[in-house]
Amino acid sequence: MNAPQPAPETLLDERDREIIQATQKGMPLAVEPYRVLAQQLAMPEAELKERLQRMKDSGAIRRIAAIPQHYALGIRANGMSVWDVDDRLVDELGKQVGELSFVSHSYRRPRHRPHWPYNLFAMVHGRNREEVEAQVAEIEKLLGDACRSHDILYSSRLLKKTGLRLRG
Amino acid sequence: MDEMDRELINRLQDGIAVTDRPFAEVAQALELTEESVVERLRRLVDDGKLSRFGPLYNAERLGGAVTLVAMAVPEERYEQVAEQVNAHPEVSHNYAREHELNMWFVLSTERPEQIEQTLAAIESETGLPVYNMPREKEYYIGLRFQL
Structure with missing residues (x-):
């Protein structure tokens, strides 16, 4: 019951991998970006677009988007709120926490007692810690008695951030 | 970085479509040309405000x-x-x-x-x-x- 869900696998061929390798650090910024990318890959534009669309439909691509560097954008308080929630209630409550507008990610993860009693993670972001703490107080209210303890881990420094890297 | 840059980032975090001119819609909404949308995105990436622009792979x-x-x-x-x-x-x-x-x-x-x-x-x-x-x-x- 607690086993991780198996990842549904998308079958990728060499051409898909070429596309992934060419775009994992970003794609050309142009009015017609797919035309430029197709030229770089020496691939017909129609084929490139068909493959990208297929990867989007299958979930291999979550979205083709602006990926913000939130530190540089003034969103400096990045609080990982962590909660020790009753196992019988965590899935129902986790879903409710995930629906809060200020929560960017919410997951259930394994505990590592005694160092780590927490099984529910919810990332909250704000311009400062006051903003984050007000949001965490709302989560605390929602969880009520089902939560035994919680903590907020602030990130003090971004040590690395890259996209997915496929090895060639 | 101005109000327009912020608006652009807010809108483009949700992503663009796989179409011939994927920036046309956001350009029209913000009353910019597509060229200037692209120019702003380049600058935001160069300045490190965006870590990149492109597919987010799972x-x-x-x-x-x-x-x-x-x-x-x-x-x-x-x-x-x-x-x-x-x-x-x-x-x-x-x-x-x-x-x-x-x-x-x-x-x-x-x-x-x-x-x-x-x-x-x-x-x-x-x-x-x-x-x-x-x-x-x-x-x-x-x-x-x-x-």
């Missing part, structure tokens, strides 16, 4: 695996251990956090077995235990900031 759906890992790193060795950890291309994000477990990184690998291999390598290089916290359930993933 490693698990590509047949790979993702996990979150924590370590308790002694302060005096912190920089050295950060370098050892970051040297692995499988490490996609790494944050210093204020806690006894003070280093938190995400591993994103092409094949599931590389998670264990990478963790074993990091433990042996650093001599420190790693706490592997793969997600057991995803309740939501949005990661969109309103600027």
